[in-house]
Amino acid sequence: MRVIVTEHVKKRLEEARQHGISLDDVIKAAQELPGRIPKATRFRGFISEEGCLFDIVAKDLKTGRLVITVIGK
Numbered sequence: 001m002r003v004i005v006t007e008h009v010k011k012r013l014e015e016a017r018q019h020g021i022s023l024d025d026v027i028k029a030a031q032e033l034p035g036r037i038p039k040a041t042r043f044r045g046f047i048s049e050e051g052c053l054f055d056i057v058a059k060d061l062k063t064g065r066l067v068i069t070v071i072g073k
Contacts, residue, residue: 001064005026009068009069025046029043037060037065038060042055043057054073055073
């Protein structure tokens with residue numbers, strides 16, 4: 001599945017709270033989500049390659065899975 005990452009996510013990954021979470025971690029997390037996501041939904045408990053816990057908010061569009069934001073723990 002194609003993953004579309006918003007500019008907001010890219011900006012958030014530069015913040016201290018999201019330190020240790022890469023764009024690749026976010027894309028991998030979005031690809032792991034099963035089924036179809038018709039409306040924006042928060043998914044919790046992903047772990048980055050560096051061991052950081054994070055959540056993502058995503059929804060499916062006709063063109064792919066849109067990742068709206070990332071929340072570091």
